[in-house]
Amino acid sequence: MRRETRTPREGWQQRVESLGFDFHTIDGEPYWREDACYRFTADEVDTLEEATSELHSMCLDAVDRIVRDGRCEELGLDDAAARLAERSWRAGEPALYGRMDLVWDGSAPPKLLEYNADTPTALFEASVVQWYWLKDVLPEADQFNSVHEKLVARWKEVYTGGKIHFAACYGQPEDRATCEYLRDTAVQGGIETVALDIEEIGWSGGDFIDLDDRVIATLFKLYPWEWLLDETFGKHVPKVGVRFIEPAWKMLLSNKSILPLLWELYPDHPNLLPASHRRADLSGEIVRKPRHGREGEGIVVLGPGIDEPPPAEAAVYQQFRELPRFGDRYMLIGSWIVGHDPAGIGIREDLDRITRNTSCFVPHYFVD
Numbered sequence: 001m002r003r004e005t006r007t008p009r010e011g012w013q014q015r016v017e018s019l020g021f022d023f024h025t026i027d028g029e030p031y032w033r034e035d036a037c038y039r040f041t042a043d044e045v046d047t048l049e050e051a052t053s054e055l056h057s058m059c060l061d062a063v064d065r066i067v068r069d070g071r072c073e074e075l076g077l078d079d080a081a082a083r084l085a086e087r088s089w090r091a092g093e094p095a096l097y098g099r100m101d102l103v104w105d106g107s108a109p110p111k112l113l114e115y116n117a118d119t120p121t122a123l124f125e126a127s128v129v130q131w132y133w134l135k136d137v138l139p140e141a142d143q144f145n146s147v148h149e150k151l152v153a154r155w156k157e158v159y160t161g162g163k164i165h166f167a168a169c170y171g172q173p174e175d176r177a178t179c180e181y182l183r184d185t186a187v188q189g190g191i192e193t194v195a196l197d198i199e200e201i202g203w204s205g206g207d208f209i210d211l212d213d214r215v216i217a218t219l220f221k222l223y224p225w226e227w228l229l230d231e232t233f234g235k236h237v238p239k240v241g242v243r244f245i246e247p248a249w250k251m252l253l254s255n256k257s258i259l260p261l262l263w264e265l266y267p268d269h270p271n272l273l274p275a276s277h278r279r280a281d282l283s284g285e286i287v288r289k290p291r292h293g294r295e296g297e298g299i300v301v302l303g304p305g306i307d308e309p310p311p312a313e314a315a316v317y318q319q320f321r322e323l324p325r326f327g328d329r330y331m332l333i334g335s336w337i338v339g340h341d342p343a344g345i346g347i348r349e350d351l352d353r354i355t356r357n358t359s360c361f362v363p364h365y366f367v368d
Contacts, residue, residue, distance in 0.1 A: 001040050001106035003326035003362075008034045009136055020180070021129050023173040026358050032125060033360045034133055038331070038347050040366040044106060045144045051110040051271050052100055052335040052342040058269070059115060060340075062262055063089060063252050074277075075257040076291055076314050081229055084238050084248045093247035094158045095339070096182075096220075097123070097151065099346075101355070102333045105324040109270040110333070112262075113318070114289070118246050118254035119224050121174055122334055122361060123147070124181040126346030130363035141365040145344035147336050148185065154339045155189035158245065160218070163192045165210060168222035170197045174357075179222045186220075198223050203233050208242055220245040224254070226292050256289045256316045275318040285320035295357035323353060332359070 009015060012034055016024050024032040040048075066072060067089045072082035099120035104110040127147035134143045164186055168179035183193045194210060201216065202209045208216040219242050221228065228234055252258060259275035266272060274282055279302070290298035291314045298313075301320055323330040329349040336343040350359040 001044055004037055004039055006035060006037050016129055019128055019132060020177060031360055033362050036362055038362060038364040040364060042366055042368045045366050048110060048335055048345060049342045055100055055112050055271050056337050058262060058266055059253050062258060062265055063249055066252055075252060075255045080238060085251045088248035095247060095250060096154055096245050098337045100335045102335050103321045103323055104333055111273050111321055112271055114256055115253050118250045119222050121178050122346050124177050125361045126344060133363045134365055138365050141367055143365050147343045150338035150341060150343045151185040152188045155186045155191055159191055162217050163194050164218045164220055165194045165196060165216045166220045167196055167198045167201060175222050203236060207240060216242055218243045225251045256291050259316055259318055273319045273321055275316060277316055279317045282317055282319055287318045287320050288315050290315050299354050
């Protein structure tokens with residue numbers, strides 16, 4: 001695994017915009033970068049694929065044990081949310097996708113930092129944008145990327161008939177692009193779809209409805225479960241027959257409190273880092289993460305003997321593992337799951353040790 005310097009394609013902005021990728025620059029700084037890329041070997045890709053598959057299986061086992069043993073409260077779920085998650089899991093409601101954030105230096109086993117299992121983003125750039133970059137720049141090489149094909153196939157597996165409504169905060173460019181891309185993969189799977197902003201979902205008194213007063217039977221929501229249940233209409237969610245994608249049991253995996261539970265169930269597993277709900281259980285440098293933080297929000301690195309600033313919300317603690325550094329850039333691997341299969345990776349990098357929503361996306365390729 002190595003970072004390479006590359007010459008960007010001439011007119012790359014127009015090239016990516018033609019794909020629908022219009023947030024390639026954030027606040028005047030490039031979010032998409034192709035002046036660099038990461039090179040892997042086929043064996044290294046196999047290592048990432050195997051670790052992702054293993055971690056996903058462990059996560060599903062953890063959900064089953066949490067539901068079976070009635071431990072949802074340990075993840076901060078109230079009674080209503082716990083019942084919803086448990087009912088969803090027992091009903092076998094299928095999941096579409098997720099993204100695991102991994103730290104890996106190319107030699108030691110990849111380690112799970114967190115599982116973005118409910119509303120993962122950076123999907124369009126991982127699936128489509130970097131693939132077209134590869135075809136233009138390194139057509140003889142390959143890429144760990146079967147995201148698109150697996151999404152189209154997965155929609156056919158989870159589809160139960162009728163229209164699927166797709167809802168997101170359409171005023172946010174990344175959310176809009178991610179939701180519209182997923183809607184396009186559903187259309188390619190032969191499914192009729194309807195797009196609407198999350199704020200356009202109405203309540204008829206007995207059903208959730210769209211702007212044309214059509215009942216919403218299946219809803220893909222790029223909107224976190226904890227936000228949804230906290231909305232005024234959230235109290236109606238358990239009462240209606242809406243089929244949600246992602247299903248309610250994903251609340252258990254998108255919650256960082258899953259990290260201490262995984263460590264409890266699989267102590268010393270090579271793909272896990274020690275984690276706890278108590279700082280005193282860990283030593284050395286520790287990362288404190290809010291239970292529901294996203295894109296690096298609220299993450300604090302605590303060194304030995306450093307007084308801990310009070311957390312704004314319930315938090316978990318995880319042993320600190322430095323991201324690999326190439327020059328002045330720290331690199332994080334986002335490994336995608338579609339259905340139950342590893343589907344590819346996307347790479348983010350930053351000058352800081354904590355990856356945030358403004359951290360750059362950098363393409364990759366691999367060779368035999």
